[in-house]
Amino acid sequence: MSVTAAEASDATRESYARKALLGSALGYAMDGFDLLILGFMLSAIAAELHFTPAQSGSLVTWTLIGAVIGGVVFGILSDYFGRIRVLTWTILLFAIFTGLCAFAQGYWDLLAYRTIAGLGLGGEFGIGMALAAEAWPASKRARVSSYVGLGWQAGVLLAAIVTPILLPIVGWRGMFAVGILPAVVAFIVRYTLGEPPIFVEKTQKRTGNPLALLVKDAETTKISLGMFILCSVQNFGYYGVMIWLPSYLSTRFGYTLTRSAVWTAVTILGMAFGIWLFGQLADKFGRRPIFFLYQAGAAISVVVYSQLVDPMHLLIGGAIMGLFVNGMLGGYGALMSELYPTEARATAQNVLFNLGRGVGGFGPLVIGALAAHYSFAVAIALLSILYVVDIIATALLIPERKGAPLE
Secondary structure, three states: OOOOHHHHHHHHHHHHHHHHHHHHHHHHHHHHHHHHHHHHHHHHHHHHHOOOHHHHHHHHHHHHHHHHHHHHHHHHHHHHHOHHHHHHHHHHHHHHHHHHHOOOOOHHHHHHHHHHHHHHHHOHHHHHHHHHHHHOOHHHHHHHHHHHHHHHHHHHHHHHHHHHHHHHHHHHHHHHHHOOHHHHHHHHHHHOOOOOHHHHHHHOOOOOOOOHHHHOOHHHHHHHHHHHHHHHHHHHHHHHHHHHHHHHHHHHHOOOHHHHHHHHHHHHHHHHHHHHHHHHHHHHHOHHHHHHHHHHHHHHHHHHHHHOOOHHHHHHHHHHHHHHHHHOHHHHHHHHHHHOOHHHHHHHHHHHHHHHHHHHOOHHHHHHHHHHHOOHHHHHHHHHHHHHHHHHHHHHHOOOOOOOOOO
């Protein structure tokens, strides 16, 4: 039975879309994997290179600073030069400087390598989200974006599994070499891809600077303000909960490190399920209704969780809280892809999400200060106020564009 030209074309488009999704998810998995293995390795690095606690912590801080800067820079470059080309640059930058970390001899050279590797990490989220959205039809846009978001969770879980096994065998230097492997896989996948047709078509008619297009008129400026608020609350809640959750469990309930890790892992699994579910629901019911549902769920669940004391209730409550608090990550890619034109899509994703990540970086600091003055339970419960702000911002500033063709 012969294959028609139309069927062959459909098969080609589907193959491209699947590879684009795989490459984007792998890139975001690389982010999660790298940041978590760094956390596991800090004590070993500090012991060998004689770092102070402040120096050890600054390796994470400057990796995130590099990620914020890289997100802004590479997002803009992607809208000028192409998704695949710039994603390849970010992978190479990350891989080279992660590899150099294995040869670090002291604080300053390792700090420089981590910061530059962070630049490469920062470009992954927004460019990958833009690529996936442009490669798939509108009817599947939200669920595909959620699959990219699941890449982070997969990377985190993989790091949690392999690092305790490999670190005693290969040491921290060997773990930096292991950290290159996801980058190699992502590079191979992307090497076989061309640019999305919509990018090629639209950028031939470029109308302005990508960054300026985020505030080109009053309506777009309002949308950008709303997305900045949503991304800030998303990251503030995520980092605020995840950084302090093990300490909360051990301080208030006396959980051992192993038990705290198990309860935290269940929360992460809840987050992963929430991301997946968000994509499914948003494609069916629209973006705004599901954001409202998750924001309300987050506001309620953090208050309820702060009141729990029974171990089984904490286990189940953590999964439910994780579902709502981080599940919204499954919606940002589709939402921002539909709110901004192709000439500024990756810029919007990376600039707004990474500015939000910058604000979110203060989450652990604020939660820690509130915990010191009041208690961990009060600090976690007060996060609910942020989700009420989130609901108001969504209602007043964010339009619904479900199913709309990309501009």
